[in-house]
Amino acid sequence: MKPFRYERASSPTAAAAAAAASNGAKFIAGGTNLLDLMKLQIEAPVHLIDINGLALDRIEATPEGGLHIGALVRNTDLAADERVRRDYPLLSRALLAGASGQLRNKATTAGNLLQRTRCPYFYDTNMPCNKRMPGSGCSALEGFSRSLAVIGGSEACIATNPSDMAVAMRVLDAAIATVKPDGTTRAIAIADFHRLPGDTPHMETILTSGELITGVTLPKPVGGTHIYRKVRDRASYAFALISVGAIVQKDGTGRVALGGVAHKPWRVEAAEAEMPRGAKAVAARLLADANPTKDNAFKLKLVERTLGSVMTEAKG
Amino acid sequence: MSHRIEPGVNRRQLLLSTTACAALIAEPRLSWAQASSAEAPVTAPVSLIVNGKAHDLTLDTRTTLLDALREHLHLSGTKKGCDHGQCGACTVIVDGRRINSCLTLAVMHQNSEVTTIEGLGSPSGMHPMQAAFVKYDGYQCGYCTPGQVCSAVAVIEEIRAGIPSHVTDDLATPPRPTRLEMRERMSGNICRCGAYSNIADAMAEVAGVPA
Numbered sequence: 078m079k080p081f082r083y084e085r086a087s088s089p090t091a092a093a094a095a096a097a098a099s100n101g102a103k104f105i106a107g108g109t110n111l112l113d114l115m116k117l118q119i120e121a122p123v124h125l126i127d128i129n130g131l132a133l134d135r136i137e138a139t140p141e142g143g144l145h146i147g148a149l150v151r152n153t154d155l156a157a158d159e160r161v162r163r164d165y166p167l168l169s170r171a172l173l174a175g176a177s178g179q180l181r182n183k184a185t186t187a188g189n190l191l192q193r194t195r196c197p198y199f200y201d202t203n204m205p206c207n208k209r210m211p212g213s214g215c216s217a218l219e220g221f222s223r224s225l226a227v228i229g230g231s232e233a234c235i236a237t238n239p240s241d242m243a244v245a246m247r248v249l250d251a252a253i254a255t256v257k258p259d260g261t262t263r264a265i266a267i268a269d270f271h272r273l274p275g276d277t278p279h280m281e282t283i284l285t286s287g288e289l290i291t292g293v294t295l296p297k298p299v300g301g302t303h304i305y306r307k308v309r310d311r312a313s314y315a316f317a318l319i320s321v322g323a324i325v326q327k328d329g330t331g332r333v334a335l336g337g338v339a340h341k342p343w344r345v346e347a348a349e350a351e352m353p354r355g356a357k358a359v360a361a362r363l364l365a366d367a368n369p370t371k372d373n374a375f376k377l378k379l380v381e382r383t384l385g386s387v388m389t390e391a392k393g
Numbered sequence: 394m395s396h397r398i399e400p401g402v403n404r405r406q407l408l409l410s411t412t413a414c415a416a417l418i419a420e421p422r423l424s425w426a427q428a429s430s431a432e433a434p435v436t437a438p439v440s441l442i443v444n445g446k447a448h449d450l451t452l453d454t455r456t457t458l459l460d461a462l463r464e465h466l467h468l469s470g471t472k473k474g475c476d477h478g479q480c481g482a483c484t485v486i487v488d489g490r491r492i493n494s495c496l497t498l499a500v501m502h503q504n505s506e507v508t509t510i511e512g513l514g515s516p517s518g519m520h521p522m523q524a525a526f527v528k529y530d531g532y533q534c535g536y537c538t539p540g541q542v543c544s545a546v547a548v549i550e551e552i553r554a555g556i557p558s559h560v561t562d563d564l565a566t567p568p569r570p571t572r573l574e575m576r577e578r579m580s581g582n583i584c585r586c587g588a589y590s591n592i593a594d595a596m597a598e599v600a601g602v603p604a
Contacts, residue, residue, distance in 0.1 A: 080434045083454040083500055109496045112457070113477050125454070127501055153490075157556045162564040173559045177581025178548065180478060182490040183497065313559065313580035 078112075079121040086128045089291050090260045097258040097287025099124045104289060106149055107183040109176075110192045117202060119193075119209055133187075133291055136160070142297030145254075148187035148290045152176070152242065155186060165295060167303035167322055171245035174307040177314045187290035190243055190253065190270070191282065194236035194340075195316050196225060207233045208278040215278075218370070224318065227369040227376045229339040234278030235370070238271060238341050244322040245305060247334040247342035252294045258287040264294065271341035278340070301326045302391040306383055307336070319376050321383045325391035329353040333384065335363065338376060356385035439500045443468065444512030452499050459483045461499035462509060470510035470539045474583070481582035484540035484547075485509050491547035493581075510539035513546060522546050525595035533586035541582050545596050548578040552600070570600040 086092035086104075096102045103122035105111055106129060114120035133147035136158050144160060155161060156172035176184060198204045198216035205214035217225055217235050226235040252264040270282055284290075301324040309315040320336035331352050334344035348362035360381035367377055434453045441448050443466060450465055459476075462468045462485070471494060474482030478496040485494045486508040514520035522545050525531070532538040552574060555567040560577040568574055575596045576589075584592070 078455045080432050081454055082435050083437050083498075085503075105498075105501070108498065108501065109478055109493070112496050112498065116476065125498075129501060153551075153556060162557065166564050169557065169564055170559075173557060173561075177481065178551065178558075178578050179481060179484055179491050179493045179544065179581045180496075183492050313577055 078115045079118060079123070081122050082124045084124070084126055085130050086126050087130075089128075089131055089133070089256045089289055090258070092126050092128050092131065093256050093287045093289040094258040095124075095126050095287075096289070102126060104128050106185040107151070107188045109180050109184050110188065114193060117200065119200065119202065128289070139294060143295045146186050146293045146295070148185060148292050150186045152181040152184045152186070152189060153178070155242075156181070164298035165245075165249060165303070167248060167305055167324060168242070168245040168295075170303065170305035171241040171307075171320075171322060174305055174317075174320070175241040186242070186293055189240055190246075190290065190293070192240055193281070195239045196236040197221060199236060208236055208274075208281075211277070211279050221372065222370040223372045224316070224337075225370070225373055226339050227373055228343060228364055228367045229273045229341070230368065231274045231276065231278070233276050234274035234340070236274065236278065236340060237337055238281075238339065239316050239337075240342070241305070241307060241317065241320060241336055243267070243271070244320055244334050244336040244342040246293065246295075247344050248322045248324055248332050249295050249299075251296075253290055254292045254294060255284065255288050256291050257285065257289075262291070267293075267342070268344070274340050281340075299324060299332075301331060302393075304387045304390055306387050308379060308383055319379050319383060321380070321387050323384070323387050323391065325352070325388060329392075331391075333359060333363070333387075335380060338364070338380065352388070356381055356388050359388075360384050437500045439503055441466075441499065441502055441505060441507055443507045444509060450499070454498065454500055456499045457495050458485070458487070458497045458499045458502055458507070459494035462494060462507070468509050468511050472536055472539055474537065474540075479583070480537070480540075481544060482537050482540040484543045484582065486543055486547055489550075491544050508543070510542060513542065520546065522549075522595065522599050525598045526592070529591045529594040529598070530588070531592040531595040532584075532588050537582060537584045537586075541579070541584065541592055544579060544582045545575075545592065545599070548575055549596065549600050551578065570602055572597055572602060575600065575602075 102124040105125045105127050134149040135147045137145050139145050152172050156169045162169050198206045199208050204216040207215050226237045246267050251267045253270050254264050256262050303324050305322045307317045307320040317337035323333040325331040334342050345363050348359050351358035351362050436451050437454050438451050462471050472482040474480035476495045478493040483495040484491050487505050514523045522542050552568050552570045558577050560573050561568045
């Protein structure tokens with residue numbers, strides 16, 4: 078790990094200002110992803126701004142009938158919250174499908190949204206990777222790509238977003254609240270938050286310099302049957318090959334998003350119109366522009382079948 | 394240097410001599426890294442309460458909680474396995490929650506209350522979970538055991554506190570301490586010897602689950 082200065086932030090705006098003022102600064106909250114990457118020198122911040130002391134650890138009802146989740150709410154606490162379990166069980170299920178108990182106790186809501194890909198070439202510092210070292214090339218295109226993206230990728234990058242939580246939040250139409258160094262705030266629809274890789278795969282979100290996530294707002298609950306189905310190589314504590322997050326209403330309409338297939342949670346609203354016609358039709362629309370590799374083409378069939386299983390389960 | 398195991402040399406002594414050897418090899422690179430002033434280590438003070446005892450430390454900001462416990466407080470019961478949060482050998486209980494001590498910085502834990510395996514019990518006064526691990530043979534080499542025990546103790550508390558898991562059928566009702574629940578919740582603790590079924594037996598006894 079490279080040496081770094083360390084400070085404890087006194088307020089969200091002060092944290093944002095400190096981050097913008099120092100080239101190579103990073104916020105640290107749970108640290109479960111950042112420290113892993115710092116040990117490998119994939120991340121090498123010169124300045125760490127510890128935001129754990131900020132009062133961003135509460136879950137509160139909003140006037141609109143939704144919930145506002147503080148940036149520092151731990152994954153364990155979010156999954157266990159009574160209101161989340163009752164009104165947004167998809168979110169609880171997605172969180173509980175991710176990581177281990179130890180990691181969920183530390184990992185935060187904002188950190189989960191910002192976690193980096195687990196593409197093996199991003200982690201292997203001996204190999205070219207445009208995300209880790211812009212312009213060095215992508216080792217995955219001609220390499221082992223079984224776990225990687227089948228849609229939305231580019232000639233520069235086919236990494237996937239590893240988050241389960243973000244898939245549920247995409248289905249739930251969450252909005253991400255931020256504060257900028259000058260104190261201005263904004264709400265970013267989760268659909269717009271993560272970027273596709275294009276030719277700048279090192280830029281993963283639309284956050285600007287120093288901008289700090291302060292929380293995530295969920296709109297009022299939409300009811301329906303909530304299912305998060307994660308398919309992985311072992312039954313627990315593994316990243317998704319693919320995952321399906323769905324809310325299905327009694328009349329067969331609903332919403333669906335996929336994890337493990339793209340650089341961001343993958344949702345195509347137009348595909349949801351096909352839900353009454355069954356999984357095959359939905360999957361075809363969701364993955365219409367898919368461009369899989371030889372190694373990960375199986376994901377297309379896996380999505381269709383997992384979606385079929387989810388929709389059957391939802392019918393009861 | 395020969396690493397032939399001599400009669401009377403125990404595993405700890407052998408490990409210590411091996412570590413010393415590795416440190417000698419690493420020395421030139423360390424000096425090289427320190428030659429650059431841009432990369433000079435930064436230190437910061439931190440106060441930790443470990444197993445009920447307060448400690449004031451001044452640490453390199455890079456020091457993980459795990460290294461603070463092992464190298465600075467000499468509580469070597471907590472083990473370093475992968476050092477990347479994948480194996481669970483470093484599991485300790487901080488402010489009532491189990492975490493991977495390798496994936497958090499000591500300086501982030503000002504005034505935190507840390508419980509390590511040394512704080513759970515001792516050879517003459519074992520924690521019920523330690524006693525159950527002995528009774529059911531919940532280990533072979535023992536390296537992952539401190540993390541397994543800390544995790545197991547916390548898992549039973551998590552179920553009691555009503556925290557759901559991936560295998561909880563109904564999110565609307567509190568989880569019960571079934572074997573399935575405990576196995577799922579222990580997936581962050583890896584055991585190369587494969588003592589899993591015995592660990593599950595030990596946990597089941599402590600949780601009062603019928604065989």
